Amino acid sequence: MKIFFSRNLAASVALTISIVAINVPSTLAHEGLAYQDFGEPGDASNVTRTFEIDLYDNYYEPETLEVQAGETVKFIVKNGGELLHEFNLGTVDMHVAHQKEMRMMMDHGMLTPTGMNHQMMNMDHSAMSMPAMKHDDPNSVLVEPGETKELVWHFHTPIAVEFACNIPGHYEAGMVGELEVKQ
């Protein structure tokens, strides 16, 4: 219940303030934003730039990226480590919130340090009046060791965000990078 509502709530709040926020200079820690504030899933046929991001235990290579507002960027995310990692585009506050969700998914056994429990993630939780606890936010990919995943994103606003891994402990240990969207 909680996850579903907070996403909707965040989205409606974001819609309200985004109209006002267009001319506000970008800062790192926006309050109450959702991914819709800085973009949307991009169209693979419009990709203007591609980045290769390598995931290791527990850090990214590279750790800083720069794009132009209006670009559609393809991230090719490859996990060269032995642990499960995430590549998630968002602000500091979004990551903090998502860390709580990931912690819950770990406690419930949907995620392990080395992989995803696909069966559990697709379970129908409606009987327990819980939402489907899939990890299907469009601004994020979970990549198992040895795998490669792609994320295509259209950035429409100048902003400074982070790409981060919200698996418990990884962000705190420094698995986070900076992405600046310039004018």
Next chain:
Amino acid sequence: MNRLIAWLAPLAIVFGSTVAAPMVAYAGSYELTIGESTINVSGSDKTALSVNGSVPGPTLRFKEGEDLTLNVTNTLDVDTSIHWHGLILPFQQDGVPGISFEGIKPDTTHTYRFPAQQTGTYWYHSHSGLQEQAGVYGAIVIEPKGREPFRFNREYVVVLSDWSDEKPEAIFANLKRQSDYYNYSQRTVFDFFRDVSLKGWKKTVADRVDWGEMRMTPTDIADVGGYTFLVNGKNPEQNWTALFEPGERVRLRFINASAMTFFDVRIPGLQMTVVQADGQNVQPVPVDEFRIAVAETYDVIVRPREEKAFTIFAENMARTGYARGSLAPRQGMSGEVPDLRESPLLTMADMSHGSMQGMDHSSMQGMDHSSMQGMDLSAAGSDPFYAPGSGLSPTAANGGKFLSYADLKAQKPLYEDREPTREIEVRLTGNMERYIWSIDGVKFSDAEPIRLKYGERVRFAFVNETMMTHPMHLHGMWSILDNGNDKWNPAMHVVSVSPGTTVHMETEVDAPGAWAFHCHLLYHMAAGMFRKVIVEGGPQSAQLNGGALDEQASL
């Protein structure tokens, strides 16, 4: 700048600086001098034993793969030694008199030579007599060639220790004469009447009789009292301070270099992410508090974002004192210092049934176990490394997460996981009243060495038949703790075993020669909780040549 320091360093050693400073490398050669110096952490000048004039001694910084030459000079009038705690090296370099070598005689310099084969935070200390208690200890940092699996902007070594104004030999004599000499919080008549009003006469009398028959008291958590607890050689008033800039990630290398003290460490207002345990990378665990046993190390990352002072608070497990330092934007600042929490009481759960072997069972018929019915076994955390209902089971002061051994998973396992080839049971035993501590009921001077074969994987079961926590340390080889994480079981060098529990660890026997194995509580080790471990076989050049070091280790 480095060259200038290289010129000044020998002068600093000669004139005995009292500031713990990083050792300067003479291209891989390090000079350590053990001697007497003055310390003032308890209100007046006392004589300590020190390394290069400071307590703790200088932090040794090595690089992974460096060929080390360590020249240790003894200016005392008794033998001394330095043991490199947690380091993998040829057994002759391990620094234990009677097992590795003959010790360092007065007015001589002994040279240790070995390569730095690993990375992380470790420490060194004397393995002669009770010199470790008197101040002969310091930190070791081995920097990796590549990058580490975590990021930080700056780092600090945080050595926690215990200082006593009493001479260590006097402390030991006191313990032998009267084992509860330092138990200042014996239960009083006031406790008796309070319990009567809470539980009634019958239960209270029965409880006192039960404990009395075991000749134990539930308040007996720490053997030694009267300590001043130090952070990097400074007492709480002296307030050792680490500087940071808000937003930085700071790495804190916690080392418990104390003789007898378990510290519960927290930084109110700041979460800590544990990234290394005993020098080995672990999958990062964010916690609010952790317990560091004697001789263990934990590396944590903190990220203070506010421009204010945070208190680094290390409360001893018995809750009779604390070590304290600060993390602050500027020197001279300090945060609020928390009050000590209530002293824990051991419970019947901490009394292992193994210890009943030697007891007169007839007197136990009348033991009133009904008071255990109401014991809330689910309370006080569910750490599987404490007996259910244990009085020592830790909880975080802020109600948050307290680190458990069960949380530690290797970031990258050191050894391939395989079935052990043999199991050895090691019973941790003791007679508190006579202050005799032993292994399998036998003290060191009466015992045979433990013999292992090169190439084995031995599974040890530590069965704690006492009511004290024992941090067991095997020299020269890793102890792979079985905490249920299979191939991710972490490699450690100290395994702390709580009362009434059995803990398993496995060792890949890959270091030929003779090694020490003992409880790292200094006075327990001195009282007999020690064994020599002989590893038979292995590469010809590295083997122990029979006879040379077969006499008893001098403790």
